[in-house]
Structure formats: structure tokens, C-alpha cells
Amino acid sequence: MSHEITREVYPYIHTIQARWLDFDILGHVNNVEYYRYFEAAIIRFLVDSGLDWIKDPVIPFAAETGCRFIKATPMVESVDAGLRVAHLGRSSMKFELGIFISGDPYAYATGFFVHVYVDRATEKAVAIPEKLKRALESIS
Amino acid sequence: MSHEITREVYPYIHTIQARWLDFDILGHVNNVEYYRYFEAAIIRFLVDSGLDWIKDPVIPFAAETGCRFIKATPMVESVDAGLRVAHLGRSSMKFELGIFISGDPYAYATGFFVHVYVDRATEKAVAIPEKLKRALESIS
Amino acid sequence: MSHEITREVYPYIHTIQARWLDFDILGHVNNVEYYRYFEAAIIRFLVDSGLDWIKDPVIPFAAETGCRFIKATPMVESVDAGLRVAHLGRSSMKFELGIFISGDPYAYATGFFVHVYVDRATEKAVAIPEKLKRALESIS
Amino acid sequence: MSHEITREVYPYIHTIQARWLDFDILGHVNNVEYYRYFEAAIIRFLVDSGLDWIKDPVIPFAAETGCRFIKATPMVESVDAGLRVAHLGRSSMKFELGIFISGDPYAYATGFFVHVYVDRATEKAVAIPEKLKRALESIS
Numbered sequence: 124m125s126h127e128i129t130r131e132v133y134p135y136i137h138t139i140q141a142r143w144l145d146f147d148i149l150g151h152v153n154n155v156e157y158y159r160y161f162e163a164a165i166i167r168f169l170v171d172s173g174l175d176w177i178k179d180p181v182i183p184f185a186a187e188t189g190c191r192f193i194k195a196t197p198m199v200e201s202v203d204a205g206l207r208v209a210h211l212g213r214s215s216m217k218f219e220l221g222i223f224i225s226g227d228p229y230a231y232a233t234g235f236f237v238h239v240y241v242d243r244a245t246e247k248a249v250a251i252p253e254k255l256k257r258a259l260e261s262i263s
Numbered sequence: 264m265s266h267e268i269t270r271e272v273y274p275y276i277h278t279i280q281a282r283w284l285d286f287d288i289l290g291h292v293n294n295v296e297y298y299r300y301f302e303a304a305i306i307r308f309l310v311d312s313g314l315d316w317i318k319d320p321v322i323p324f325a326a327e328t329g330c331r332f333i334k335a336t337p338m339v340e341s342v343d344a345g346l347r348v349a350h351l352g353r354s355s356m357k358f359e360l361g362i363f364i365s366g367d368p369y370a371y372a373t374g375f376f377v378h379v380y381v382d383r384a385t386e387k388a389v390a391i392p393e394k395l396k397r398a399l400e401s402i403s
Numbered sequence: 404m405s406h407e408i409t410r411e412v413y414p415y416i417h418t419i420q421a422r423w424l425d426f427d428i429l430g431h432v433n434n435v436e437y438y439r440y441f442e443a444a445i446i447r448f449l450v451d452s453g454l455d456w457i458k459d460p461v462i463p464f465a466a467e468t469g470c471r472f473i474k475a476t477p478m479v480e481s482v483d484a485g486l487r488v489a490h491l492g493r494s495s496m497k498f499e500l501g502i503f504i505s506g507d508p509y510a511y512a513t514g515f516f517v518h519v520y521v522d523r524a525t526e527k528a529v530a531i532p533e534k535l536k537r538a539l540e541s542i543s
Numbered sequence: 544m545s546h547e548i549t550r551e552v553y554p555y556i557h558t559i560q561a562r563w564l565d566f567d568i569l570g571h572v573n574n575v576e577y578y579r580y581f582e583a584a585i586i587r588f589l590v591d592s593g594l595d596w597i598k599d600p601v602i603p604f605a606a607e608t609g610c611r612f613i614k615a616t617p618m619v620e621s622v623d624a625g626l627r628v629a630h631l632g633r634s635s636m637k638f639e640l641g642i643f644i645s646g647d648p649y650a651y652a653t654g655f656f657v658h659v660y661v662d663r664a665t666e667k668a669v670a671i672p673e674k675l676k677r678a679l680e681s682i683s
Contacts, residue, residue: 140560142579143586144433148316148426148478150597154325155298155424159562162295166563170620176288177570177618185294189329195386198428198597200590246335280420282439283446284575286568288618290457293564299422306423310480317430317478338457338568340450428596434605435578442575456568465574469609475666526615 128221128230133205134262137164140201152196157232158188161220164204165236172258181252183238186215190234199224202231208263214248215239216259268361268370273345274402277304280341292336297372298328301360304344305376312398321392323378326355330374339364342371348403354388355379356399408501408510413485414542417444420481432476437512438468441500444484445516452538461532463518466495470514479504482511488543494528495519496539548641548650553625554682557584560621572616577652578608581640584624585656592678601672603658606635610654619644622651628683634668635659636679 130136139160147153166176169183176182196202203223210217217237221230240251251259270276279300287293306316309323316322336342343363350357357377361370380391391399410416419440427433446456449463456462476482483503490497497517501510520531531539550556559580567573589603596602616622623643630637637657641650660671671679 140583143582144424144427144435144579146428147424148428148430149322150428153424154328155295155302158295158298159564162563163560182289184335185332187329187331188294189327191327192325195324280443283442284439284564284567284573287564288566288568288570290568295564299424302423303420429602434608435575435582438575438578462569464615465612467609467611468574469607471607472605475604 128233129228130203130205130221130223133207133219133221135164135168135206137167137204137206138201139163139204141199146198149195150198152202152231154190154192157190157192157222157234160202160204160222161188161190161218161234161236164206164220165218165238168206168258168262169255173254179252180243181240181249182243183240184246185236186239187237188235190232192232193229194231196222196224196231201225205230206262208259209235211251211256211259211263213250214241216251268373269368270343270345270361270363273347273359273361275304275308275346277307277344277346278341279303279344281339286338289335290338292342292371294330294332297330297332297362297374300342300344300362301328301330301358301374301376304346304360305358308346308398308402309395313394319392320383321380321389322383323380324386325376326379327377328375330372332372333369334371336362336364336371341365345370346402348399349375351391351396351399351403353390354381356391408513409508410483410485410501410503413487413499413501415444415448415486417447417484417486418481419443419484421479426478429475430478432482432511434470434472437470437472437502437514440482440484440502441468441470441498441514441516444486444500445498448486448538448542449535453534459532460523461520461529462523463520464526465516466519467517468515470512472512473509474511476502476504476511481505485510486542488539489515491531491536491539491543493530494521496531548653549648550623550625550641550643553627553639553641555584555588555626557587557624557626558621559583559624561619566618569615570618572622572651574610574612577610577612577642577654580622580624580642581608581610581638581654581656584626584640585638588626588678588682589675593674599672600663601660601669602663603660604666605656606659607657608655610652612652613649614651616642616644616651621645625650626682628679629655631671631676631679631683633670634661636671
């Protein structure tokens with residue numbers, strides 16, 4: 124059950140500094156900002172794996188994303204985003220993510236991010252580049 | 264199929280001004296910003312239906328959200344967010360949304376937003392207040 | 404004195420939809436967001452005056468900005484941004500702005516935005532294009 | 544001259560993770576986001592100095608801010624924000640800031656942030672609390 128998901132589920136953890144305006148008037152991380160955290164972890168992982176968003180001929184486009192909110196996240200300095208690869212196809216793949224805060228083993232939110240790799244010029248789906256595929260396998 | 268979803272699916276349409284930083288370096292609406300648009304339409308509808316986020320004893324919490332990205336949204340002045348109620352339970356309900364731009368009948372993205380109504384003090388699920396229930400029924 | 408500045412000071416008024424996350428945990432418009440409002444009014448004015456940020460060979464770069472915060476802006480549906488041209492040089496110019504809310508004649512914040520027009524390729528300062536110069540003169 | 548300002552000017556340096564949407568369609572840090580970086584450095588310093596934004600009876604309000612943009616900041620993983628206290632009065636004070644990136648000794652932007660300390664309930668100006676005053680003196 125998702126309220127029992129812990130950091131151990133995720134081979135890759137990226138710590139993200141929270142910003143003042145991640146929190147809304149109710150004092151919690153705004154629900155949209157969880158996707159900002161997902162994005163930060165995924166971009167960090169892909170760039171460290173060799174992706175160049177500006178120059179590479181093949182780049183990922185988001186096809187579908189989702190998030191389940193388990194507990195309201197209070198004002199904290201940083202959150203940990205856990206990342207794993209749940210599916211790795213020829214041109215599409217799926218990340219699963221969890222958001223954690225210091226001192227609590229259980230996820231505050233879990234989510235997913237489906238990427239389709241496309242040719243930048245034609246925007247047609249193409250195979251995931253080898254260097255990225257190997258990196259993605261390493262956290263699957 | 265989602266690429267054939269039109270504005271007619273949604274009884275409530277809210278037009279949202281785009282902002283310069285809704286668009287990323289690739290020239291498209293950033294995928295996280297679609298949820299910001301969903302949020303804007305939902306908040307507008309609920310506030311116009313009588314919800315006071317600061318004073319009401321019962322408020323909705325997001326429980327789950329999701330989005331399917333159909334076409335990249337180019338730099339535009341505004342987007343139209345379509346809103347309908349797909350499920351209306353005792354304490355939880357589900358919105359479905361579509362994002363459109365001027366001059367194109369088909370959705371650029373579709374998504375959903377599940378709300379659970381809670382007592383602000385205890386954060387326990389409670390019944391959806393009557394005035395909001397009637398408003399939600401009107402777009403279901 | 405700035406607390407007596409009214410909409411009449413500004414020949415151009417642009418109404419901006421507020422978003423949920425313009426407001427912080429203290430219940431006011433976050434001070435950084437005023438610059439977002441300034442940006443929205445300026446971009447709207449320039450695009451309506453014929454500027455194409457993506458294709459034009461000459462575009463403005465921000466050189467200096469500033470804001471004085473007069474009163475905390477409460478949760479509102481929209482704000483009005485007033486815009487005037489306070490200085491118009493060969494390659495640089497200065498906008499002055501004011502932020503207002505419905506029902507109150509006096510500014511909640513005032514600010515400025517200095518633009519330098521540059522050649523997109525070389526990033527060297529060049530003359531303000533004629534069509535924009537005429538538009539800027541019309542609100543000076 | 545501001546284009547020669549280096550990190551040594553600032554006794555306190557806070558490194559800030561950049562986010563994907565700090566960068567706009569032109570590939571640079573959006574000019575509004577520099578204020579977000581200023582905010583992050585100031586909040587980190589004040590919270591580490593004992594300020595509790597939610598509970599303290601006396602909190603700072605932004606009275607005036609400004610930024611000079613020296614060079615466009617390219618896509619980077621993080622920026623360094625330098626912070627110093629340039630003026631420390633009874634109830635108001637002024638921070639000066641500089642934004643730097645890895646591998647370059649010179650500031651990409653410089654700015655300031657004037658805070659007035661107010662009683663949270665009455666919003667009247669009051670003396671800066673002693674613990675914060677000592678912390679602010681340490682970086683003046």
C-alpha cells in the first residue's frame with residue numbers, strides 16, 4: 124500500500140531544496156509542486172546520464188504523469204525524491220517516484236512519469252538512445 | 264480517443280491567461296504547468312460556487328491527479344480549460360479536464376483531479392457541503 | 404508620494420488573473436510575484452505592438468528592475484498593472500508600473516523595468532525598432 | 544563597477560539548485576527568477592538565525608527590492624547567491640546580493656532587498672529582534 128512506501132523502493136534519490144513558494148496559504152507543499160519535484164529528479168538523472176536537452180537529436184517528451192497525495196507535506200528545507208524505472212520499452216519508458224522528508228521513512232506522495240523519446244525535428248517516436256537506455260536499466 | 268476530445272465534453276470552460284514562464288526552453292507549455300491550469304479552473308469554479316478556502320470548516324484536499332499530454336502547446340496568449348464532474352461521492356469526487364487553445368477544436372491535454380473533503384481541524388474526510396454538491400452536480 | 408499613486412498615472416492598464424500560488428503562506432501576494440505581474444503587462448504591450456520574441460532580430464533584455472511594496476496585496480481574483488514609459492532613449496528605455504486591485508484607487512506597489520534593445524545574435528545594444536518606438540511613445 | 548563584483552564582497556554564500564523552469568524560452572534565467580534566488584538566500588539566512596515565519600510575533604516585510612542584470616545566466620545546475628548587510632537600522636535593514644555561477648568570479652546580477660520588521664498582528668514597524676540583529680551584524 125502506498126502509505127507504506129519507503130525510500131528503499133527507489134535506487135536513485137535526489138534531494139531537492141524547497142523554495143518559499145512551494146508552500147501555499149494552507150502551509151503545505153502545493154499539489155502542483157510535487158510534479159516540479161518529479162521533474163527535478165528526472166532531469167538531474169537524465170542530464171547526469173548524458174542527455175543534452177538543447178543539442179541532442181533525440182529527446183524525451185512527457186506523455187503521461189500522475190501523482191497520489193498521501194500526507195500533506197509541511198514546511199521543510201528540502202525533500203527527497205526517489206526514482207526508479209518501472210518499464211523500459213523501445214521508445215517509451217515509465218518512471219515511478221516517491222517524495223519523502225527528513226525523519227520520516229514513509230512517502231508523502233507517489234507518482235509516475237511516462238516519457239516517449241522523439242526525434243527533435245520530426246517529433247516522431249524513435250528508439251531510446253543506448254547511453255540513456257543503459258542508465259535507465261541501472262535503476263530499474 | 265483522447266486526441267478527439269473537444270470542448271463540448273466539458274460543461275464549464277475557464278479561460279486562463281498564459282504567462283511567459285509557462286513556456287520552457289523548448290518553446291512549449293511545460294508539462295507541470297498543465298496542472299497549474301487544472302488548478303486555476305477548479306479553484307475558479309469552487310470559489311464561484313461559494314467555497315472560502317480560508318474560513319470554511321470543510322475544504323477539499325487533492326488526493327490524486329493525472330494528465331495525458333496529447334500535443335505540445337505552443338506559445339499562446341491564453342488556454343481554455345474545460346471542466347466536468349466525472350464522479351460525485353459522499354466525501355470524494357473526481358473532476359475531468361481538458362486543455363484547448365484558440366482555433367483548434369481538439370484537446371492538447373486531458374487530465375483528472377480527485378478531491379477529498381476534509382474537516383480543516385482534524386483533516387478527517389467528511390461529507391461534501393451541500394452548496395458545493397449542488398454546484399458540482401450542475402457540471403456532472 | 405507613492406502611496407497616493409493612482410491608475411490615472413498610467414496610460415496602459417493590463418488586468419492579470421491571479422493564480423493560487425501567487426499567494427504565500429502569509430496570505431499575501433509574494434513579493435517576487437509583483438515582478439511577474441510587471442513582466443506580464445510589459446510582454447502583453449510589446450507583443451500587441453508587434454514584437455516577436457522568437458523571430459525578431461532585435462529584442463529587449465532587462466537591464467534593471469525595481470519594486471516598492473506599499474501595502475500587502477490580499478487574495479484577489481485579479482490585479483491591474485498600470486504601465487507608462489518614463490524614459491525613451493536610442494537603445495534603452497524605462498517603464499514605470501503600478502499594481503492595483505479592484506475597489507481601491509491607490510497602488511499596492513510601484514516599480515520600474517529598464518530594457519536595452521540588443522541584436523539577438525551579437526547581444527550588442529542597437530536602436531529600438533521604429534514600430535516599437537512609436538508604440539512606446541504612445542504611452543509616455 | 545558592478546561587472547567586477549566578486550564573491551568576496553559577500554560574507555554569506557548560499558548555493559541554490561536551479562530548476563528547469565527558471566530558464567525561459569531564450570535559454571537564460573528569467574529575470575524574475577533572480578528575485579526568487581535573492582529570496583531563497585535571505586530566507587535560509589534568517590531561518591538559520593532563528594526566525595520562525597509562522598510563530599514569531601515580529602517578522603520582516605519586504606519594503607523595496609531591486610536588481611541589475613549584468614550578464615545573461617545560461618542553463619546551469621546551481622547558482623551561488625552572495626549576501627551581505629549594507630544597512631542595519633532600528634526596524635529596517637538592507638541586504639545586498641550577488642548572483643554567481645560556477646567557474647566565473649564575476650557577478651551575473653546584483654541586487655538589494657529592504658526589510659522592515661513589523662508586529663505580525665498590527666503590521667506596525669517595530670525594532671528588529673535582538674537574535675536577528677546580532678546575526679545580521681555578523682554579515683555586515
